[in-house]
Amino acid sequence: MTFELTILGTSAAVPYHDRWLAGQVLNVQNKLILFDCGEGTQFRIKALKIKKSKIDIICISHLHGDHIFGLFGLLTSMAMEGRKHPLSIFAPKGLEDIVDITFKNSAYISPFPIEFTEVDTENAAPVFEDKTLIINAFPLSHRIPATGYCVREKPFPANIIPEKIQEFDIPFDKINAIKNGENYLTTEGVLIPNSELTYPPLKPRSYAYCSDTAYDERIVPHITGVDLLYHESTFMHEMAAHAALTGHSTAKQAGQIAHLAQVGQLILGHYSSRYDNLDWLLNEAKIEFKNTVLGIDGNTYSVDLQRFNA
Amino acid sequence: MTFELTILGTSAAVPYHDRWLAGQVLNVQNKLILFDCGEGTQFRIKALKIKKSKIDIICISHLHGDHIFGLFGLLTSMAMEGRKHPLSIFAPKGLEDIVDITFKNSAYISPFPIEFTEVDTENAAPVFEDKTLIINAFPLSHRIPATGYCVREKPFPANIIPEKIQEFDIPFDKINAIKNGENYLTTEGVLIPNSELTYPPLKPRSYAYCSDTAYDERIVPHITGVDLLYHESTFMHEMAAHAALTGHSTAKQAGQIAHLAQVGQLILGHYSSRYDNLDWLLNEAKIEFKNTVLGIDGNTYSVDLQRFNA
Helix, strand or coil: CCEEEEEEECECCCCECCECCCEEEEEECCEEEEECCCCCHHHHHHHCCCCHHHEEEEECCCCCHHHHCCHHHHHHHHHHCCCCCCEEEEECCCHHHHHHHHHHHCCCCCCCCEEEEECCCCCCEEEEECCCEEEEEEECCCCCCCEEEEEEECCCCCCECHHHHHHCCCCHHHHHHHHCCCCEECCCCCEECHHHHECCCECCCEEEEECCCCCCHHHHHHHCCCCEEEECCCECHHHHHHHHHHCCCEHHHHHHHHHHCCCCEEEECCECCCCCCCHHHHHHHHHHCCCEEECCCCCEEECCCCECCC | CCEEEEEEECECCCCECCECCCEEEEEECCEEEEECCCCCHHHHHHHCCCCHHHEEEEECCCCCHHHHCCHHHHHHHHHHCCCCCCEEEEECCCHHHHHHHHHHHCCCCCCCCEEEEECCCCCCEEEEECCCEEEEEEECCCCCCCEEEEEEECCCCCCECHHHHHHHCCCHHHHHHHHCCCCEECCCCCEECHHHHECCCECCCEEEEECCCCCCHHHHHHHCCCCEEEECCCECHHHHHHHHHHCCCEHHHHHHHHHHHCCCEEEECCECCCCCCCHHHHHHHHHHCCCEEECCCCCEEECCCCECCC
16 A cells, blocks of 8 residues: 655756756656656656556646656656556646647657646636545645645545454455444444444555646645645755746745644655755754755655554 | 768657657768758757757758757857857748747747758759858658658868878979869979879768658668768568658668668668667668668767778
8 A cells, every 4th residue: 555756856947966956756656657757757767667558647836947847858758658447637728738739740649648727826616636645736836836735535435443353243245344444234233433443544645746836835824734834945945036936836835834734754855956955955944943864866755654643 | 981870860740758859960071961850950969969059950850849849948048158250051831930939939030041942852952052062952751741861971182192292292282283183294204193193082981860750662762872971760670551651661671771771881770669678670681681780869979081092
């Protein structure tokens, strides 16, 4: 029951030494979601041995080149590998036009369906839901329309305590009802409360992707309590004015948002190429929010399954 | 007086292990010309320490993704580095539309002029000329309109033999005329033929880029006698039918074209990912044309300056 984020690239605007461009893969119970797709994303996916064929959803934050120029190559590489099953792409208005004209001019027709969904960059809204998870989009504050994404697992069914089946002689056809929260009436007419029959439920896990954005507290309600928050931290706070001007955040501001949203862990990223030593950014954010880590190219950040306290 | 080709990538369609996508930089007397621009070209240019700012011309062969998907990132990276001077891009119809819509949707305006020239893919024609070189485009045979390019240095002015200036007491204002081929009349009325006053002239060097294309002898007159010929060799000849079907060449066919065109050296490339051992392709081509070498990612192929025989 995996829930882990792999960071493909952490560089802002241009690749910098070992820092590649924007791209992250979230593995939720073996379902892969790609966030952004900077140039070279297909190389990174290959190098990190991530299965392209398992990516069924791509969430694009905005249409700046460092977040989308790898998309064309990724889509054609997926086709080369024989993909036939559909791919969903969520993005602000315009991406479908870009992909359409690019493919049209190379006389390229995708052998698998690509379903574009235009994300409303003015209002928060759910954009995807299946049995396992729900994805919400919410506005970010950038120079062009931009959207953040929050992925939350759906509630897990309760696990029945195996010994209780024997103890109360529970028939097979009652098991599902108990898993879904019902109490159990024994053949002797004794009512056993559900909480005595099941383990405390597993906690659904969650991840929020906020890149690129200026400091904006309006983000907070959309990401409150997530286990993992990726929030861009392009600059040190001494460059706060420049950050605001360019629609970016400082490491301190990323920490402030994490603190306000009471998240589990903050992951930094989208670093300006002016910073060789990222510890400066880390230390600055940590003053605002202790459980901060650096996003590092190729690193994976997991959330373990835990049960709610009984 | 450099004339050297650096190969950025040799893989067809998708990146393969250490083989990157299409891209080559020709350095002609310190003027850089980029041929094709597959995804990752900006990374390769950086890794190979090629100066982006010196690339003033980009020649695109056709609009298949593996030859153009790196262009957007290269153009924006050039801008990030402060480029202000113009860039010329030669390409078949459609590329300007793709770049325009991509930049428009990211609200991106290039801070340096990008001058697109639509290349006629039906008829050969010169596309560029300056003091140093001339570039001709000529049709290739591919699945979509495609063009090859041939770069030839212009004739060099002759070099005067220094001792002759003294010997015949040649005044300074006659030097240029002699360099341009004139004879010299001494004050005693003796006519000294130009060939006695100058070294044999330097040979202009030349390079032709043929990718992607099926075997097509109509290419030959446009590349005859070039010092370096890059001709794609996607497949072994046992796959000749598949090569023809997909608009590609076999290594044997690349060798045949090199032989017919009496070139100096043939460089192979654009290898299918089915070939781990490229020596098979090399050996096949060498049977047709002895002076064949493998194009290898990151390698440089030079042409030395030589004089015509006296």
